[in-house]
Amino acid sequence: MTDEKGSNLPKRAEIDVKHVILVLSGKGGVGKSTVSVNLAYALSMKGMQVGLLDLDIHGPNVPKMLGLEKHQLMSENNKIVPVKVNENLQVISMAFLLPHRNSPVIWRGPMKSNAIRQFLEDTAWEPLDYLIVDLPPGTGDEALTIAQSAPNIAGAVIVTTPQSVSTLDSSKAITFSRDLGMDVLGVIENMSGYICPSCKNEVDIFGKGGGEKIADEMDVPYLGNIPVDLAIRQSGDEGWAFVGKSADSPALQAIYAIIDRLISQIK
């Protein structure tokens, strides 16, 4: 499904980015946005130029999770100026264009596809090392459009939680990625075990190992698991990146390990 074969697909956007990473999930609520935000932020802390593209048009969460809710999109020289989180991280999201925080947007496929292309092509991205794309749950218009429009797609990262209903849905996301000719860079199991702060016992409240199992079954890399950490939820609610501000913890170590494995997949 490439346009190199001279098919009828629209041309890919011409933006200066080395690696585009799509963050997908089958089910909602597994932590895609959390993973996208922290992945992007961590890469930016390592000195990479990172773009974070929030393509959840109906429920855009990224700006809230980074404390950017009050921002608006500006333009310069006919291009959209992304919102800067720090020197190395730029963000675009539909949330910047929503009238009120809780406004729903009743948009259909072609309109969403147009908006996605605009966010890709009409944005004044600085030359990027990575563009992290946060997608809505499932395998709908948004994922299709970005898979067809973005250049230099390194592949897809699939986020799941341990339980079977979630891994079942994530297997669909894996198949979807393959059908679109994308590499599956790996599976991340989020909410994987909870360590009680008082007794330090680990309880697998959502189960454990489902992510690794599905990765094995579908023959894709397993990038690792992130335990439930109260600070992760807090960071999302309060609008700061967990990896930016946290004391060392198993969750933080887990995220860094995942990122290292992910980057090595790309190289």
Added chain:
Amino acid sequence: MQIVIASGKGGTGKTTVASNLGFVLSLKQKITLADCDVEEPNLGIFFPCSPECRDIHVIIPQVLEDQCLHCGACGEFCRFGALTVLKDKVLFFPQLCHSCGGCFRVCPAEALEKVPALVGEVQTCHLTDSLTLVTGRLKEGDVRTTAVIGAVREQVKDEPVVIIDAPPGTACPFIETVDDALLCVLVTEPTPFGLHDLSVAVDVLQVLKVPVAVVINRSDGNDSIIEGYCSEHSLPILMKIPLDFTLLKKQNAGFLISREDPEWSLRFSELGDKILAHARGDV
């Protein structure tokens, strides 16, 4: 027992089948014929009579400006854009209203009055002691087809055997007609167009969980295009009505072929028995 005669495709012979079936079956038992093709009801052409008519209304809102707070709740709620709340008044677009009743519920000031709007009428003809024709007729230019169809179905719902002539197509009017029916008989023709539209109708009926049987009309002996599809989907073909110019001439002049020709009377009687057996589950 509600049996719907439908097709998906227009012009396949729904009304021909429904009218003859209804007549022939009424010779043996009490039959109600219901015309749910409310935009263009044709059954009555075969059964002229002076009907009893009753108007059908839907409820739409009327804004009581004196009570209205212009809070915007009704406008925000309405999915159809029928209510637009301005700074000092509320606009209502009746052609967009779907009579869902939601605006009345969300108004905090009881500023919306329920008023009736005429959408059509239902005409009832007691043709004989054992045959009644109920026709739905939508007001020309109105779009609230399902309201009139619903009124027809409501009127006939307790009758022992109802043969319902469905509208063409597979959209809301068809769905409103066929939902919850005991059996849907799809009349098709042995052409690619017949097949295509048949398959669309079958898909819809599968979702609605209404059992399906097929009648091939205008058969020329070469019906494999439909037979193949029916076999694949386990759909019984109850009858093949041959392409017959005598029938066409009679029906198109507004005469019931089964009333004039004993052979056709027998054919439709057989079809009727098969349909009833199928509807009862005796197959």
Added chain:
Amino acid sequence: MIVSIPSSGPTVDSQMDDRFGRAPYFAFFDTETGSSRIEANPHAGGSGGVGPMAVQFLVKNDVKVLIAPRLGGNADGALKASGITIIMQNPDVTVEAAYSAWKKNSENSS
């Protein structure tokens, strides 16, 4: 006062959209503060009645002037009743340009 223009893209440099009810975005210009913002048109993808819904959206945003290329029947009626001034404009310009042209015109005539 607030002036609104339907936009095909998320910035004021985007081309004006040639629709009203189904325009993906609306630009809002404040003539007093000089500020501008773009918002997604929430009902653009609706199956019907989008004209009146868009008018309601403008009314909620206190719009006094609408610069638009063409309007559907329902939208036209709703706008006239709302008291919003309608300025017709060919959509072959950017939103910013359309606003500037209108501003200059209205300043010249007053």
